[in-house]
Amino acid sequence: MSARIVAPFLTGVLLLALWEGLVRAMAIPPYILPGPLLVAKTLISDWGTLWPALLVTLRITLEALLAAVVVGILLALLFSLSRWIELSLFPYAIILQVTPIVAIAPLIIAWVDDVNVSLLICAWLVAFFPILSNTVLGLRSVDRNLLDLFGLYGSSRWRMLVDLRLPAALPYFLGGLRISGGLALIGAVVAEFVAGSGGRESGLAYRILESGYQLKIPRMFAALVLISATGIAIYLLLSLLSHLLLRRWHESALAENG
Amino acid sequence: MPLVRVRDVSRIFANGVQALGGASLDIEAGEFLSVLGPSGCGKSTLLRLIAGLAEPSAGTIEWPQGRPDLGFVFQEPTLMPWTTALANVALPLKLRGVSGSEREARAAEALAGVGLKGFEKSYPRELSGGMKMRVSIARALVTAPKLLLMDEPFAALDEITRRRLNTDLLELWQRTHFTAVFVTHSVFESVFLSQRIVVMSPRPGRVRSELAIPAPYPRSEAFGTSADYAALCRLTSAQLSEAMAA
Numbered sequence A: 001m002s003a004r005i006v007a008p009f010l011t012g013v014l015l016l017a018l019w020e021g022l023v024r025a026m027a028i029p030p031y032i033l034p035g036p037l038l039v040a041k042t043l044i045s046d047w048g049t050l051w052p053a054l055l056v057t058l059r060i061t062l063e064a065l066l067a068a069v070v071v072g073i074l075l076a077l078l079f080s081l082s083r084w085i086e087l088s089l090f091p092y093a094i095i096l097q098v099t100p101i102v103a104i105a106p107l108i109i110a111w112v113d114d115v116n117v118s119l120l121i122c123a124w125l126v127a128f129f130p131i132l133s134n135t136v137l138g139l140r141s142v143d144r145n146l147l148d149l150f151g152l153y154g155s156s157r158w159r160m161l162v163d164l165r166l167p168a169a170l171p172y173f174l175g176g177l178r179i180s181g182g183l184a185l186i187g188a189v190v191a192e193f194v195a196g197s198g199g200r201e202s203g204l205a206y207r208i209l210e211s212g213y214q215l216k217i218p219r220m221f222a223a224l225v226l227i228s229a230t231g232i233a234i235y236l237l238l239s240l241l242s243h244l245l246l247r248r249w250h251e252s253a254l255a256e257n258g
Numbered sequence B: 001m002p003l004v005r006v007r008d009v010s011r012i013f014a015n016g017v018q019a020l021g022g023a024s025l026d027i028e029a030g031e032f033l034s035v036l037g038p039s040g041c042g043k044s045t046l047l048r049l050i051a052g053l054a055e056p057s058a059g060t061i062e063w064p065q066g067r068p069d070l071g072f073v074f075q076e077p078t079l080m081p082w083t084t085a086l087a088n089v090a091l092p093l094k095l096r097g098v099s100g101s102e103r104e105a106r107a108a109e110a111l112a113g114v115g116l117k118g119f120e121k122s123y124p125r126e127l128s129g130g131m132k133m134r135v136s137i138a139r140a141l142v143t144a145p146k147l148l149l150m151d152e153p154f155a156a157l158d159e160i161t162r163r164r165l166n167t168d169l170l171e172l173w174q175r176t177h178f179t180a181v182f183v184t185h186s187v188f189e190s191v192f193l194s195q196r197i198v199v200m201s202p203r204p205g206r207v208r209s210e211l212a213i214p215a216p217y218p219r220s221e222a223f224g225t226s227a228d229y230a231a232l233c234r235l236t237s238a239q240l241s242e243a244m245a246a
Helices: A003-025 A036-045 A047-081 A083-098 A101-111 A115-140 A144-152 A157-195 A204-213 A217-246 A251-257 B043-051 B085-095 B100-113 B129-141 B159-176 B187-193 B227-245
Strands: B004-012 B018-027 B032-036 B058-062 B070-073 B147-151 B179-184 B196-200 B207-212
Touching (some): A036 A047, A047 A157, A047 A204, A047 A217, A083 A115, A101 A115, A101 A157, A115 A157, A144 A157, A144 B070, A157 A204, A157 A217, A157 B085, A204 A217, A217 A251, B032 B043, B043 B070, B043 B179, B100 B129, B129 B147, B129 B159, B159 B187, B179 B187, B187 B227, B196 B227, B207 B227
Parallel strands (some): B032 B179, B070 B147, B147 B179
Antiparallel strands (some): B004 B018, B196 B207
8 A cells, every 4th residue: 555545544534533522522412523433323224214305316417418518529620610709708618617606596596496506507618628628738739740640631620520639639528527527516516506406306515505504414424525535436436437538549548658 | 873862942931931942953763862051041941842842932843754753751650640651551552442452462572671570560659769760750641652751750769779770771771762852950870871961051051062972872770880981971070061061
């Protein structure tokens, strides 16, 4: 086991022990701050409520990420085909990106009848920009001499796209995807907060709100732990995907091998 | 009847820099010709114009025997890093619509021709600088072109690798009978390789003089250390100095 794993692990254990110790020593009531053991216990006892909520949030996150990938790549391809389309649309993509999602989420939720669809739109809005901008950059970062070479042998634009531009853009796209994965989750959670929808079909964010109203603070912490764990899992999975696709040829993947 | 007839060709870039100022040149079928000149004299530009990668601003490039199939070797290996040596070499055939099994066989043959048998499945990243250049040459030769244009292909390599590649290139040329146009700024390299050298003036480049290198082939390492070679290098060097001063 390398120091890279041991060091943060020990730090984590130490911090949790300190937290538990302080809560016990100062007799802090659980509705102010529950200790980590109680949070773990709640996570298990409330699993029946939390797990379905996690699935709801996860579904919105993944659907939003998928939509971000599809729209991001399609727009990037469109931009690479025509300078005019890019000049016309790119500023609006930036406006969508810089407007805080909390500010527009109420509008979207008011306009769209289906809550699930409005949550999806919010999460997608947050997630799609890194994929778009990175893929645009990648499609443009093609070796000029390779473009000349393709031209020399009379390549069609289609072959140039499939055999040259897309592979060259792949590392950039994967970098964007890793960022977007986390952002899709954040977008989904924020939108759930704003929507504040209850009932059977509600996600983790609503469970946090609900726990707050009911002063079930340990359950609130348990839901928070689940959201963080989900974010980390998404990041690790996308990093693994990136590593598998690039390990034979790209510097970024080779550096990790040491 | 020459293979290529370059007449008074000029090239002015969009930023107003004139790279070529009326260069004229005949290239004979089957010869090994070097274009020698200082950095920035437009010799790379001349090569790109012959390849059709750019259009001359003035002057003409004629092909009295018809425009042949040609191969181009860039200053850098210019390989696709995401795929194997074999797939890199097979690329020109793929773009020409040659079927999968045939292009693999021909690409493997071309790789073997540059001494890289056994490296078909290697990625560019796993090859040395000299080996990458060999892959690049194999790719240029895989279509069996009549004319091979090379733009300072060995300039970035170390001396020992460069010498070996020079010898191997000559051997390939003798075996395959293509016409070779080799752009370089090295007097020693041009004398070692070519039958004929054209010397270019500084920018805006034009052909100042040309000289024949009458030494017989095959030329080995021994030729590179002979008194004849030294004398020819001195002569060529003097021509280059004259071109620079003019």
